[in-house]
Amino acid sequence: xxxxxxxxxxxxxxxxxxxxxxxxxxxxxxxxxxxxxxxxxxxxxxxxxxxxxxxxxxxxxxxxxxxxxxxxxxxxxxxxxxxxxxxxxxxxxxxxxxxxxxxxxxxxxxxxxxxxxxxxxxxxxxxxxxxxxxxxxxxxxxxxxxxxxxxxxxxxxxxxxxxxxxxxxxxxxxxxxxxxxxxxxxxxxxxxxxxxxxxxxxxxxxxxxxxxxxxxxxxxxxxxxxxxxxxxxxxxxxxxxxxxxxxxxxxxxxxxxxxxxxxxxxxxxxxxxxxxxxxxxxxxxxxxxxxxxxxxxxxxxxxxxxxxxxxxxxxxxxxxxxxxxxxxxxxxxxxxxxxxxxxxxxxxxxxxx
Amino acid sequence: xxxxxxxxxxxxxxxxxxxxxxxxxxxxxxxxxxxxxxxxxxxxxxxxxxxxxxxxxxxxxxxxxxxxxxxxxxxxxxxxxxxxxxxxxxxxxxxxxxxxxxxxxxxxxxxxxxxxxxxxxxxxxxxxxxxxxxxxxxxxxxxxxxxxxxxxxxxxxxxxxxxxxxxxxxxxxxxxxxxxxxxxxxxxxxxxxxxxxxxxxxxxxxxxxxxxxxxxxxxxxxxxxxxxxxxxxxxxxxxxxxxxxxxxxxxxxxxxxxxxxxxxxxxxxxxxxxxxxxxxxxxxxxxxxxxxxxxxxxxxxxxxxxxxxxxxxxxxxxxxxxxxxxxxxxxxxxxxxxxxxxxxxxxxxxxxxxxxxxxxxxxxxxxxxxxxxxxxxxxxxxxxxxxxxxxxxxxxxxxxxxxxxxxxxxxxxxxxxxxxxxxxxxxxxxxxxxxxxxxxxxxxxxxxxxxxxxxxxxxxxxxxxxxxxxxxxxxxxxxxxxxxxxxxxxxxxxxxxxxxxxxxxxxx
Numbered sequence: 001x002x003x004x005x006x007x008x009x010x011x012x013x014x015x016x017x018x019x020x021x022x023x024x025x026x027x028x029x030x031x032x033x034x035x036x037x038x039x040x041x042x043x044x045x046x047x048x049x050x051x052x053x054x055x056x057x058x059x060x061x062x063x064x065x066x067x068x069x070x071x072x073x074x075x076x077x078x079x080x081x082x083x084x085x086x087x088x089x090x091x092x093x094x095x096x097x098x099x100x101x102x103x104x105x106x107x108x109x110x111x112x113x114x115x116x117x118x119x120x121x122x123x124x125x126x127x128x129x130x131x132x133x134x135x136x137x138x139x140x141x142x143x144x145x146x147x148x149x150x151x152x153x154x155x156x157x158x159x160x161x162x163x164x165x166x167x168x169x170x171x172x173x174x175x176x177x178x179x180x181x182x183x184x185x186x187x188x189x190x191x192x193x194x195x196x197x198x199x200x201x202x203x204x205x206x207x208x209x210x211x212x213x214x215x216x217x218x219x220x221x222x223x224x225x226x227x228x229x230x231x232x233x234x235x236x237x238x239x240x241x242x243x244x245x246x247x248x249x250x251x252x253x254x255x256x257x258x259x260x261x262x263x264x265x266x267x268x269x270x271x272x273x274x275x276x277x278x279x280x281x282x283x284x285x286x287x288x289x290x291x292x293x294x295x296x297x298x299x300x301x302x303x304x305x306x307x308x309x310x311x312x313x314x315x316x317x318x319x320x321x322x323x324x325x326x327x328x329x330x331x332x333x334x335x336x337x338x339x340x341x342x343x344x345x346x347x348x349x350x351x352x353x
Numbered sequence: 354x355x356x357x358x359x360x361x362x363x364x365x366x367x368x369x370x371x372x373x374x375x376x377x378x379x380x381x382x383x384x385x386x387x388x389x390x391x392x393x394x395x396x397x398x399x400x401x402x403x404x405x406x407x408x409x410x411x412x413x414x415x416x417x418x419x420x421x422x423x424x425x426x427x428x429x430x431x432x433x434x435x436x437x438x439x440x441x442x443x444x445x446x447x448x449x450x451x452x453x454x455x456x457x458x459x460x461x462x463x464x465x466x467x468x469x470x471x472x473x474x475x476x477x478x479x480x481x482x483x484x485x486x487x488x489x490x491x492x493x494x495x496x497x498x499x500x501x502x503x504x505x506x507x508x509x510x511x512x513x514x515x516x517x518x519x520x521x522x523x524x525x526x527x528x529x530x531x532x533x534x535x536x537x538x539x540x541x542x543x544x545x546x547x548x549x550x551x552x553x554x555x556x557x558x559x560x561x562x563x564x565x566x567x568x569x570x571x572x573x574x575x576x577x578x579x580x581x582x583x584x585x586x587x588x589x590x591x592x593x594x595x596x597x598x599x600x601x602x603x604x605x606x607x608x609x610x611x612x613x614x615x616x617x618x619x620x621x622x623x624x625x626x627x628x629x630x631x632x633x634x635x636x637x638x639x640x641x642x643x644x645x646x647x648x649x650x651x652x653x654x655x656x657x658x659x660x661x662x663x664x665x666x667x668x669x670x671x672x673x674x675x676x677x678x679x680x681x682x683x684x685x686x687x688x689x690x691x692x693x694x695x696x697x698x699x700x701x702x703x704x705x706x707x708x709x710x711x712x713x714x715x716x717x718x719x720x721x722x723x724x725x726x727x728x729x730x731x732x733x734x735x736x737x738x739x740x741x742x743x744x745x746x747x748x749x750x751x752x753x754x755x756x757x758x759x760x761x762x763x764x765x766x767x768x769x770x771x772x773x774x775x776x777x778x779x780x781x782x783x784x785x786x787x788x789x790x791x792x793x794x795x796x797x798x799x800x801x802x803x804x805x806x807x808x809x810x811x812x813x814x815x816x817x818x819x820x821x822x823x824x825x826x827x828x829x830x831x832x833x834x835x836x837x838x839x840x841x842x843x844x845x846x847x848x849x850x851x852x853x854x855x856x857x858x859x860x861x
Contacts, residue, residue, distance in 0.1 A: 211369065216359075245360075307404075
């Protein structure tokens with residue numbers, strides 16, 4: 001719909017009521033198929049509103065749709081995709097569609113509804129009012145904004161305040177987003193970062209290993225901690241991992257000096273060679289023993305090794321799916337975010353001794 | 354040295370399983386191939402098993418490790434549902450499978466098992482779980498041999514546990530006898546008696562439904578609930594298990610264990626916290642509160658049945674007495690209906706009807722809670738009926754897992770006519786995700802040392818005490834079997850039992 005505002009400016013905008021009517025018509029069509037027995041009928045499934053904000057073009061929307069197709073089986077939702085394009089004109093367009101799948105052995109399809117809102121950077125300020133009308137009543141709202149710098153747009157930031165959980169990905173165009181990293185906690189009650197989630201298998205392997213008193217003996221004589229990345233410069237994931245280990249062990253400090261009482265250790269990043277994931281290994285070096293956690297079956301050069309199979313690494317869609325359990329609050333990365341950011345920006349390299 | 358794991362918070366998200374060895378006795382049997390190995394593979398696929406996890410299978414069949422692995426892979430292709438079987442993942446899983454053939458009576462077998470456990474535990478102590486998946490008659494022998502060989506004793510502080518499949522005894526006396534063997538070898542806290550119904554998500558959800566939603570608790574008592582019906586129906590017959598089933602019967606096979614556990618889950622008091630002790634205490638208390646009938650009360654409160662031959666959907670089906678391995682004059686109950694009462698403050702006077710049977714019209718397990726009717730009807734009812742149909746809440750355990758509530762609604766248009774309508778929660782469409790099989794949940798619990806969903810001996814005995822008088826009277830009575838045709842909802846006498854209380858069986 002095209003409107004003229006008080007200043008005489010023409011702009012394209014969206015009537016949310018019209019979108020909801022379109023949705024109702026869509027479901028009525030599905031229902032007809034069931035009523036005249038030409039189809040087995042559909043189940044309209046919805047457990048939350050899932051808003052995804054992406055920038056760019058249709059290719060990005062297709063990527064979101066693929067993700068949606070996987071996630072919808074676990075979290076059927078009203079999916080609202082907000083596509084932000086470059087542009088100075090104030091524009092907002094909307095359309096509706098549905099995605100369906102037929103569970104194995106079932107006559108009925110399960111369908112979820114998808115609303116696409118296409119806007120320009122200048123039009124993003126119109127998004128919150130439309131979104132507010134489109135949220136499903138009484139159900140949780142998750143906003144996924146992988147490209148964190150989009151949260152710099154007023155309209156998107158305001159939209160994020162409607163969400164019960166905001167999910168970002170600091171490893172996505174990290175250089176663009178660095179200034180937003182310290183401000184993640186301001187985004188709401190529950191904030192998730194897929195970069196933090198991505199290291200879950202490392203964290204679990206480390207926690208499981210040190211779950212015995214015998215293994216924990218090494219921690220009392222710890223001399224150094226190294227997190228390996230491909231070339232030794234840290235991705236956000238590697239910074240999160242090192243920061244979490246230091247925080248869990250009670251070490252504080254900065255630069256080279258990490259201390260717990262009188263006990264001092266060295267901590268930093270190292271080159272791990274060609275790997276397909278952001279962290280290649282984690283090494284705990286003690287006075288007379290060490291343990292190395294490696295990904296993908298490569299054995300450590302010396303000492304004891306715990307291998308994390310590559311196949312155990314969850315996909316981003318699986319991570320996102322986990323995060324959509326809105327009510328669940330994990331011990332969060334927010335507690336040691338300043339340490340993480342300083343580790344990431346200082347990029348301290350710790351060579352193998 | 355650090356007392357607690359400084360990274361332990363990560364393990365709160367997942368069930369933490371320490372390095373473990375699972376020893377399966379009866380590893381060439383049906384349960385292993387249909388349930389145990391598929392469940393273990395799914396846990397492995399989901400990354401829920403520890404890095405150091407091994408399975409040692411045993412039976413008399415003479416497999417090598419490789420032949421055992423190959424057999425498991427073949428069976429997985431047939432029985433693994435909802436999870437892909439990738440070659441690379443299978444190879445990693447298969448490396449954890451070992452097999453030691455041997456007779457359970459042979460002491461050498463236990464030495465070989467012990468040697469293998471030691472070999473696998475060379476670097477780090479492993480907890481050991483012995484899973485008895487054999488014929489029940491071998492349970493006492495197996496636990497005796499585990500005790501005599503010393504395999505029951507923990508090593509390096511790594512506990513050793515035993516998992517016992519149902520049936521736990523053939524009657525109260527044999528259940529107590531098995532218990533004597535078990536307690537001689539394992540502590541009660543290390544004895545895991547499995548009832549796979551308690552591992553079903555939908556049964557666990559009954560607790561969430563009752564205790565996490567404040568609106569139901571005020572209604573959950575004799576003041577608002579008229580009666581409860583629990584149905585565990587199977588459409589299949591005895592499927593080649595005629596010889597076993599002839600000795601068991603429906604009351605032993607389903608009511609004594611599964612359905613009484615479901616009843617306890619629906620009717621137990623709230624526990625103080627979700628932990629093995631409090632949850633099992635409340636379950637046990639409920640089971641002990643079920644009225645135990647005198648012999649002369651049994652026939653008015655229970656109905657046995659046995660299916661006869663019939664043609665269902667054009668297919669001629671044999672009666673139970675025509676099944677292979679069944680005596681032509683067998684008095685076995687393939688159907689059982691009982692009317693029970695819970696003699697406590699909350700449930701006094703509320704009848705609980707339980708029915709189960711083979712060759713019923715369809716496979717369904719559910720619990721129907723019928724609320725009392727509104728005190729006065731002021732609406733016109735279809736056909737001039739006087740009463741408004743009461744509200745009904747259905748907890749559907751399988752299939753179509755979910756919960757529905759029936760209530761009255763005004764029909765559109767002029768007039769004031771009512772019609773019952775349903776409000777439905779369906780697991781499949783609300784969560785969409787695959788529901789873990791009961792054995793996944795229960796195996797993981799046993800490996801992690803969490804017995805919350807397992808049966809304690811006092812629960813076993815309380816259940817047997819409820820059914821023993823019924824079994825004794827039925828065993829001493831000659832019934833005119835068969836008394837229901839395959840494909841029907843059971844004998845007329847069962848309908849009559851409900852009619853005497855002013856109730857009717859609902860149609861699931």
